[in-house]
Amino acid sequence: MTDQNQALPAQGSDAHEQGEQQNHNNNQTMESLLKEQDLNVDLPQPGEIRTGVIASISPSQILVSIGAKSEGVVSGRELEQLTAEEREALKVGQEVHAYVVNPEDANGNVVLSLKRAQEQISWDNVEKLVASDEVVDSKVMGFNKGGLIVGVEGLRGFVPSSQISAMRRSQSTGDTPEQRWQKMIGQPISVRVIEVDRERRRLILSERAASTESRQSIKERVIEELEEGRVYTGRVTSLANFGAFININGADGLVHLSELSWEHIDHPREVLEVGQEVKVKVINVDREKKRIGLSVRALQEDPWKARVEKYSVGQLVEGVITRLTKFGAFARLEGDIEGLIHISEIAEHRIEHPKEVLKEGEVKSLRVIRIDPEQHRIGLSLRKVDSAAFADKDFKLLAAEFSADEEPEAPETPEAPEASEDSQGESRPEDPEPEA
Numbered sequence: 386m387t388d389q390n391q392a393l394p395a396q397g398s399d400a401h402e403q404g405e406q407q408n409h410n411n412n413q414t415m416e417s418l419l420k421e422q423d424l425n426v427d428l429p430q431p432g433e434i435r436t437g438v439i440a441s442i443s444p445s446q447i448l449v450s451i452g453a454k455s456e457g458v459v460s461g462r463e464l465e466q467l468t469a470e471e472r473e474a475l476k477v478g479q480e481v482h483a484y485v486v487n488p489e490d491a492n493g494n495v496v497l498s499l500k501r502a503q504e505q506i507s508w509d510n511v512e513k514l515v516a517s518d519e520v521v522d523s524k525v526m527g528f529n530k531g532g533l534i535v536g537v538e539g540l541r542g543f544v545p546s547s548q549i550s551a552m553r554r555s556q557s558t559g560d561t562p563e564q565r566w567q568k569m570i571g572q573p574i575s576v577r578v579i580e581v582d583r584e585r586r587r588l589i590l591s592e593r594a595a596s597t598e599s600r601q602s603i604k605e606r607v608i609e610e611l612e613e614g615r616v617y618t619g620r621v622t623s624l625a626n627f628g629a630f631i632n633i634n635g636a637d638g639l640v641h642l643s644e645l646s647w648e649h650i651d652h653p654r655e656v657l658e659v660g661q662e663v664k665v666k667v668i669n670v671d672r673e674k675k676r677i678g679l680s681v682r683a684l685q686e687d688p689w690k691a692r693v694e695k696y697s698v699g700q701l702v703e704g705v706i707t708r709l710t711k712f713g714a715f716a717r718l719e720g721d722i723e724g725l726i727h728i729s730e731i732a733e734h735r736i737e738h739p740k741e742v743l744k745e746g747e748v749k750s751l752r753v754i755r756i757d758p759e760q761h762r763i764g765l766s767l768r769k770v771d772s773a774a775f776a777d778k779d780f781k782l783l784a785a786e787f788s789a790d791e792e793p794e795a796p797e798t799p800e801a802p803e804a805s806e807d808s809q810g811e812s813r814p815e816d817p818e819p820e821a
Contacts, residue, residue: 638677724763
């Protein structure tokens, strides 16, 4: 009995310890789960578009579940932007796209906009339509003095009168826009997107471009006949943020933004306009994908090449260190001419980063070791400034500079030696006669 009684407390103690250990493990598991949950939360970011589900609808707000910890709200001005028809079409449980206006307002709510989300998606879609050359079937929804208003992807597009088909123009009679276009509202129309400018909310359409007969067959024929490197005269048919489309003999080719000019431009409209006639060079023809690559700047003189004519491989130059990167340093030689000092050309010994030797803003003597006119690149070296391999070139350059500096000017009156002696006596001590 004594042994059993003594054993009981021990058993109770073990059970108590096991219980505490289990509680501790449970706590750890809960903490780790909470941490993992926090890490996996996909928090909304301003400007992004989320796919959500409508949780509730009231006269003052719409709650949308977007997968975050709290629901987003569409209210106030964002709610007022929706038309009565658009609000009536919304139902609880419906999947919608929502634009994140503010991930957390003063009340801790995620502020959403359904209208902005639809607009962003619509602009993305019409930009794709420019590149795809796709014809869109729509209806005339209005007009102004310059042409027709046509809806595309929920946006109001403009068809200038010059881009309306000949058949439709023949039906438009009268002196005022109302007389010419009013009767066409509601009529079906096929258009093609020819210009998109999201920032200016500009969407230009063409019925003529959409109704041209057998564009695909024409393009296939033209692609077979085009020659890379040859210059053609074309007409600008459409503009987009990424470049301009030029029609050559009935087929559209793309001039990428970078091929429009040697100077930096932000949009093709800075140098071109729809309908303009322009000479282009064919730089690429992909017959399999039926794509034509064109260039305008290839027909222009490259200003970079003219500016670097003064430099030659082996020449010593002065440069201002402008940027330090892990692979080297950039130095400005003159104007916007920059060269790269590769990390292997900075010092004789091994370095991990250019900052060990150089500082931004420093002026350094550098050696030109490479010039690539096609890629607009100049290779520079700091460690080869005193290299014996260039000693002969340095000597010749120095001698040429010395000769140019020391070459005397032709005297105005060579018959008067007195003037020559006075002007040269101080700088040429050997001129006076030596003493006896």
